[in-house]
Every structure is written in structure tokens, then in C-alpha cells.
Amino acid sequence: MFDVFHEYIYGVSMSTPRQKPRSLTPEKLVAKAMELANESGFEALSMRKLAHALGVTAMSLYNHVANKDALLDLMLNEVVARYETPKFGGEWQDEMRRRAHSMHRALLANRWASTLLISRIAIGEAVLRDNDATVGCLVTAGFTYAQADWARNAIDNHIYGFTVQEVNYPVDPSTYQAAAAQYLPMIPQDTYPFMHQAAVQIAEGKYDGIVQFEFGLELILDGLNRWVGTA
Amino acid sequence: MFDVFHEYIYGVSMSTPRQKPRSLTPEKLVAKAMELANESGFEALSMRKLAHALGVTAMSLYNHVANKDALLDLMLNEVVARYETPKFGGEWQDEMRRRAHSMHRALLANRWASTLLISRIAIGEAVLRDNDATVGCLVTAGFTYAQADWARNAIDNHIYGFTVQEVNYPVDPSTYQAAAAQYLPMIPQDTYPFMHQAAVQIAEGKYDGIVQFEFGLELILDGLNRWVGTA
DNA sequence: ACCTGAACACCGTTCAAGT
DNA sequence: ACCTGAACACCGTTCAAGT
Numbered sequence: 001m002f003d004v005f006h007e008y009i010y011g012v013s014m015s016t017p018r019q020k021p022r023s024l025t026p027e028k029l030v031a032k033a034m035e036l037a038n039e040s041g042f043e044a045l046s047m048r049k050l051a052h053a054l055g056v057t058a059m060s061l062y063n064h065v066a067n068k069d070a071l072l073d074l075m076l077n078e079v080v081a082r083y084e085t086p087k088f089g090g091e092w093q094d095e096m097r098r099r100a101h102s103m104h105r106a107l108l109a110n111r112w113a114s115t116l117l118i119s120r121i122a123i124g125e126a127v128l129r130d131n132d133a134t135v136g137c138l139v140t141a142g143f144t145y146a147q148a149d150w151a152r153n154a155i156d157n158h159i160y161g162f163t164v165q166e167v168n169y170p171v172d173p174s175t176y177q178a179a180a181a182q183y184l185p186m187i188p189q190d191t192y193p194f195m196h197q198a199a200v201q202i203a204e205g206k207y208d209g210i211v212q213f214e215f216g217l218e219l220i221l222d223g224l225n226r227w228v229g230t231a
Numbered sequence: 232m233f234d235v236f237h238e239y240i241y242g243v244s245m246s247t248p249r250q251k252p253r254s255l256t257p258e259k260l261v262a263k264a265m266e267l268a269n270e271s272g273f274e275a276l277s278m279r280k281l282a283h284a285l286g287v288t289a290m291s292l293y294n295h296v297a298n299k300d301a302l303l304d305l306m307l308n309e310v311v312a313r314y315e316t317p318k319f320g321g322e323w324q325d326e327m328r329r330r331a332h333s334m335h336r337a338l339l340a341n342r343w344a345s346t347l348l349i350s351r352i353a354i355g356e357a358v359l360r361d362n363d364a365t366v367g368c369l370v371t372a373g374f375t376y377a378q379a380d381w382a383r384n385a386i387d388n389h390i391y392g393f394t395v396q397e398v399n400y401p402v403d404p405s406t407y408q409a410a411a412a413q414y415l416p417m418i419p420q421d422t423y424p425f426m427h428q429a430a431v432q433i434a435e436g437k438y439d440g441i442v443q444f445e446f447g448l449e450l451i452l453d454g455l456n457r458w459v460g461t462a
Numbered sequence: 463a464c465c466t467g468a469a470c471a472c473c474g475t476t477c478a479a480g481t
Numbered sequence: 482a483c484c485t486g487a488a489c490a491c492c493g494t495t496c497a498a499g500t
Contacts, residue, residue: 068493195366216385216388
């Protein structure tokens with residue numbers, strides 16, 4: 001009886017699969033949620049606002065996604081899917097460099113992501129694939145499994161640590177010099193002599209105040225190279 | 232008129248400073264908030280619950296602290312105040328090591344802190360003092376200001392990155408072997424061959440699966456030592 | 463199968479009123 | 482000076498009811 005009514009209204013039998021694409025899908029939720037987070041900031045992303053942006057009420061989202069946490073996991077998986085996968089057999093340092101820069105780019109393109117990824121153990125398919133390929137590249141290059149694990153930890157701590165600081169820093173790198181000049185009087189020379197002097201150097205243009213992502217990365221890759229050679 | 236009434240009730244003139252200690256102070260708020268966060272988890276810390284724990288209503292907290300954000304800054308300042316301050320003139324590597332281990336200890340004792348500290352630019356007095364002493368120690372040891380800045384960034388990325396992962400990891404290190412054996416069937420060998428093999432090694436006890444905090448730290452200190460020497 | 467309204471159990475914060 | 486009750490503007494999520 002209910003089935004007949006449903007069929008009359010929607011033109012589709014309940015027992016046969018849907019023919020036309022459903023209006024809402026998990027993929028559409030994730031895409032719109034990422035759009036919202038990127039354009040309006042992560043704190044503006046609520047289930048209610050996401051639903052509104054999709055022209056629907058909040059409760060209907062729960063037909064496509066278990067809860068907000070599951071939605072966040074799907075969003076993070078989408079970001080991690082953009083990490084470039086290390087190849088086996090070539091120079092492992094080049095592969096790690098390529099992966100690191102692609103991660104940095106993906107995290108800068110989705111500025112809300114790094115802060116979540118560093119603290120959350122999101123085991124989506126993309127994370128597993130990245131883990132496997134990264135360990136695989138290092139092991140193929142001659143690392144033991146323990147060494148590969150430790151190496152990946154050192155590399156990833158730098159990538160995530162650096163990027164989280166970068167996206168949360170309140171002043172734009174291009175205005176460091178002006179900012180240093182402006183805040184100089186607020187850093188008392190007698191209590192904070194070295195920070196004061198650092199600000200002087202930045203204000204005078206002797207140093208741009210910008211820490212390069214590559215610095216820490218090369219420091220670690222170089223150390224790892226030396227470590228494996230002598231293991 | 233109001234003043235007289237106040238004096239009658241409280242036995243203290245409004246124009247003279249209070250004699251007996253006030254029942255609630257910012258220090259007491261911060262101490263109880265840290266106790267709550269450490270014992271019940273950070274997500275259980277709300278202004279309403281904190282007030283309840285202090286035997287008071289939520290709104291009265293705003294007499295002692297501007298808002299929740301200001302309270303968090305005060306809590307974080309308390310954690311950073313426990314970082315050991317590098318001394319000038321000695322071996323800079325020893326001073327950095329001592330500082331790093333004290334940070335690691337402070338962050339493990341307050342497991343909610345690292346996730347906040349890494350993303351938030353909390354400029355409390357303790358952060359300024361730590362910054363100044365760390366840069367000061369490196370500059371005194373022969374680093375330029377730019378080098379000291381880059382070095383501190385590399386060191387701190389490791390400390391925070393490592394510890395955030397450590398406190399958020401869902402399984403206890405002492406149970407890695409059992410966990411690896413348990414989850415092994417869920418890591419398909421054909422799609423994730425290297426993760427599978429890593430789990431095999433941990434399950435068989437060939438490798439404990441634990442990444443040491445010291446590994447990345449020494450890797451970086453060693454690299455820095457080489458870098459300054461050749462600068 | 464999917465969407466909805468009403469409701470529940472929370473949040474942080476403001477403001478006028480109390481003592 | 483400090484604390485309070487009531488209220489505002491939000492949250493995530495459940496559940497029974499609608500089509």
C-alpha cells in the first residue's frame with residue numbers, strides 16, 4: 001500500500017534501484033562543506049549552515065553521513081588524496097621532497113585541514129595509501145621498517161608542524177617588516193633583549209623574518225641520508 | 232546611599248580596598264579549569280561546568296576573565312611557564328636538549344595543551360620569555376638572528392608535532408604488539424603490502440613500533456650543528 | 463527513500479537587577 | 482564589588498511523522 005503510494009508519487013518502484021541521480025549525495029555534502037570551510041572559515045561550518053547552503057534542513061544531512069565527525073573525515077580524505085604518491089626505485093630523497101611539497105600545497109589550499117590532520121587519526125583510504133607508499137619507498141631504498149617509520153615521523157612532524165604554524169600566524173609574511181617596525185616599541189629591550197634585536201633586524205630589512213619550509217625539510221632529509229648510510 | 236548599604240552588608244567601604252581575600256580570583260579559575268581539563272578531558276571544559284565546579288553560576292566567571300579564549304590563554308601560559316629556560320654561555324645543544332625534554336614533559340602532563348599551543352599564537356608572558364631565552368642562547372652560541380629563528384622553528388616543529396601525535400594516538404604504546412596482531416587481518420596484503428609487513432614485524436616482536444622523541448630531536452640538533460659550523 | 467518540524471540537551475555571552 | 486536569573490543566539494543530534 002505504502003509502496004504503491006511511493007511509486008505513484010515518485011514514479012519509481014521502491015524495490016527497484018533509483019534511475020535518476022539522487023539530489024543529495026555524500027560527495028555533494030563533502031564538496032559543499034569544503035567550499036564553505038575554504039571560503040568562510042572552518043568555524044563557520046555547522047551542519048545547519050551546510051544544510052542551508054544545500055537548500056535543505058539540517059536533519060536531512062544525516063541520511064547521507066553518520067554525523068559531523070564522519071563528514072570531517074571525508075573532507076580530510078579529500079585533502080590527503082591530493083598528496084603525491086612516492087614512487088619506488090628512484091632517489092628516495094627526491095620522492096620524499098616531491099611528496100612533502102605536494103602536502104604543503106594541499107594543506108595551504110585547504111587552510112582548515114592541517115590543524116585537524118595533525119591531531120586526528122583519520123584513517124581514510126587516502127591516508128592508508130599515502131602511509132603504505134611512503135614506507136614502501138623508504139624500505140625499497142634500503143631502510144628497515146623501524147627506520148622507515150622513524151623517518152616518516154620526522155618528516156611529517158616538520159610538514160604538519162610548519163604548516164599549522166604558517167596558516168594560523170596572524171600577520172602576512174609580506175608585511176613582516178612593517179609589523180616589526182610597528183611593534184618594536186612594545187617589546188621592551190631590557191626584559192626581551194634578543195626578541196627586541198630580532199625585531200630591529202627585520203625592521204631594518206637585514207632579514208625578512210620568513211622561515212622557509214625547505215630549510216627544516218632538507219635538514220631532516222640530509223640527516224636521514226647520513227643515518228641510513230651508517231646504519 | 233548605595234555605598235552605605237554595601238558597607239553595612241559587607242563590612243567594607245567601597246572606597247577602601249578589600250581586606251580579606253576575594254573568594255574567586257583569576258588564578259583560582261585557571262587552576263580549577265586545568266584540573267577539569269586534565270581529569271575529565273578538554274572537551275568537558277565549558278564555562279558552565281567550570282562555574283559549577285567552583286560552586287558558582289557561569290555568568291560570575293566573567294567578572295574575573297574576559298571570555299573563554301582569555302581563560303585558555305591563561306591556562307596555556309601556565310603550561311609554558313614550566314618550560315626550562317636555556318642558559319647562555321654553555322653548550323647550546325645541551326641547553327636545547329634540556330628545554331626540549333622539559334617541554335615534552337609539560338605537554339604530556341597537560342595532554343590538552345599541545346593541540347592548542349601548536350595552532351594558537353598565545354603571546355603570554357611565559358611564551359615571550361621562552362622565545363627570548365631560546366633565541367638568546369643560540370645567538371650567544373654564534374647563530375645569526377635569522378639562523379636562530381630557523382633553528383628554533385625546526386626544533387619546535389618537532390617537539391609540538393611529535394607530542395600532538397603522541398597524545399592523540401588512540402592506542403597505548405605498551406599494547407602495540409597485541410594491537411598489531413589483532414588488526415593484521417584487516418590490513419590486506421595486496422593493497423597495503425608495506426603496512427602489512429610493518430604490522431607483521433611488530434606482531435612478531437621484531438620491532439616495538441615506538442618512535443622515540445629523541446630520534447627526531449637529535450637528527451635536527453646534529454643537522455643544526457653541521458649547518459652553523461659551515462655557515 | 464528521503465526530507466521535515468519539533469524537541470532535547472547542550473554551548474558562550476550580555477544585560478539588568480539583586481545584595 | 483561581585484554574583485545572579487533570564488534571555489539571546491547559536492550548536493549537534495534524535496525521533497516520529499510526512500510524502
